[in-house]
Amino acid sequence: MKKIILLGYMGCGKSTIANKLSKLIEIPFVDLDKKIEEKVNLSINAIFENHGEIYFRKLEHEIFIELLHSPEQLIIGLGGGTPCYANNHELLKGDNVVSVYLKASIDTLFNRLSHNKSKRPLIADKSDAEMKEFIAKHLFDRSFYYNQAQYKVIVDDKTIDETVLDIVAILA
Numbered sequence: 001m002k003k004i005i006l007l008g009y010m011g012c013g014k015s016t017i018a019n020k021l022s023k024l025i026e027i028p029f030v031d032l033d034k035k036i037e038e039k040v041n042l043s044i045n046a047i048f049e050n051h052g053e054i055y056f057r058k059l060e061h062e063i064f065i066e067l068l069h070s071p072e073q074l075i076i077g078l079g080g081g082t083p084c085y086a087n088n089h090e091l092l093k094g095d096n097v098v099s100v101y102l103k104a105s106i107d108t109l110f111n112r113l114s115h116n117k118s119k120r121p122l123i124a125d126k127s128d129a130e131m132k133e134f135i136a137k138h139l140f141d142r143s144f145y146y147n148q149a150q151y152k153v154i155v156d157d158k159t160i161d162e163t164v165l166d167i168v169a170i171l172a
C-alpha cells in the first residue's frame with residue numbers, strides 16, 4: 001500500500017498537519033520520532049544524550065525502512081533530519097510513496113520553534129539570536145534533501161486546514 005510521507009524542517013508542522021490529515025482521510029498516522037521513542041523506550045532527547053546522534057540516525061533509518069515495508073496504508077511524518085541522512089532521501093522517490101515537503105520560511109520556523117524548543121535537542125540550548133542563525137544555515141544545508149520530495153507545499157501564512165487541503169488536492 002502507498003505511504004504518504006510528510007517531511008520538512010523542525011517546526012514546519014509535520015505532526016500537526018499529519019494528525020489532521022489522518023482524521024480527514026482516515027488513514028493512520030505514524031510519527032517517526034514517536035515510533036523511535038517507543039521502540040527504545042527513551043525520549044529523543046535521552047537518545048541524543050545517552051547514545052549520541054549517530055546512534056539516533058541509525059535507528060531512524062531502520063525504523064523508517066520498517067514503516068515503508070509495513071503492509072498498511074500509512075501517513076508517515078518524518079523527523080526534521082530524516083531525509084538528510086543514510087540516503088533516506090532516495091526513499092522519497094519510490095513508486096510506492098507520495099512524499100510531500102512542507103516548506104516553511106526561516107521566519108515561520110523561528111516563530112514556531114522559539115516557543116517550543118526544549119524537546120528538540122539540536123536547538124534546546126540556543127538563544128533567540130543563535131537559533132535564527134542556526135535555522136538559516138541548517139535549512140540551507142538541508143534544502144537539497146528536502147527538495148527530493150515528489151511534491152512541495154508552502155506552509156507560510158496558511159492555517160492548518162489550508163495546508164491539509166493542499167495535500168488532499170495532491171492525493172486526489
Ligand SMILES: Nc1ncnc2c1ncn2[C@@H]1O[C@H](COP(=O)(O)OP(=O)(O)OP(=O)(O)O)[C@@H](O)[C@H]1O
Pocket residue numbers: 008009010011012013014015016017033078079080112116120155158159160163
Ligand atoms: N498553520 C500551522 N500549521 C502547522 N503548525 C502550526 C501552524 N501554526 C502554528 N503551528 C504550530 O507549529 C508548531 C510546530 O508544529 P509541529 O510540532 O507539528 O512541527 P513538526 O514539523 O512536527 O516538528 P518536529 O520536526 O520538531 O517534530 C506546533 O506548536 C503547531 O501547533
Ligand SMILES: O=C(O)C1=C[C@@H](O)[C@@H](O)[C@H](O)C1
Pocket residue numbers: 009010033044078079080081082119120121122
Ligand atoms: O532536525 C532534526 O535533525 C531533528 C528533528 C526532530 O524531528 C528529531 O528527529 C530530532 O530532534 C532531530
Ligand SMILES: [Mg+2]
Pocket residue numbers: 014015016031033077
Ligand atoms: Mg513532529
